[in-house]
Amino acid sequence: xxxxxxxxxxxxxxxxxxxxxxxxxxxxxxxxxxxxxxxxxxxxxxxxxxxxxxxxxxxxxxxxxxxxxxxxxxxxxxxxxxxxxxxxxxxxxxxxxxxxxxxxxxxxxxxxxxxx
Numbered sequence: 001x002x003x004x005x006x007x008x009x010x011x012x013x014x015x016x017x018x019x020x021x022x023x024x025x026x027x028x029x030x031x032x033x034x035x036x037x038x039x040x041x042x043x044x045x046x047x048x049x050x051x052x053x054x055x056x057x058x059x060x061x062x063x064x065x066x067x068x069x070x071x072x073x074x075x076x077x078x079x080x081x082x083x084x085x086x087x088x089x090x091x092x093x094x095x096x097x098x099x100x101x102x103x104x105x106x107x108x109x110x111x112x113x114x115x116x
Contacts, residue, residue: 011108012108012109014077014078015104015105015106015108015109016105016109017076017077017078018039018072018076018078018081018101018102018105019038019039019040019102019105019106019109020038021037021038022037022038022075022076024037026074026075028042028067028068028071028075030045030049030050030054030057030058031054031057031058032049032050032054034049034050036071039072039076039098039101039102040102042068042098043095043098043099043102046091046094046095046098047095052091055091055094059088059089059091059094060089061089066085066086068085068094069081069082069083069085069086070082072085078101081097081098081101084097084101085097085098
């Protein structure tokens with residue numbers, strides 16, 4: 001019983017980390033100068049703040065580049081999400097995967113999204 005509670009708490013903490021701001025030194029800077037501090041800002045950036053060229057700069061098949069997945073793995077320690085994004089090169093699919101993860105995290109933590 002204690003083990004289950006400890007594991008649940010660990011999962012909740014992982015979700016909370018994903019939904020929180022990172023340290024300023026870990027922020028992601030896009031090639032357009034947009035600074036991302038959390039997963040919500042990444043969603044907004046992908047949806048409204050970047051054009052296809054900016055997305056392709058950070059995520060492309062030319063050299064298997066996937067800067068956003070690397071950032072998620074390194075900063076938010078979410079290997080599952082990073083793995084899912086690693087081979088996705090379509091911006092709409094990419095965004096859909098992230099939004100699904102955010103919804104999952106919010107529902108498991110009762111986290112209320114900040115107003116952007």
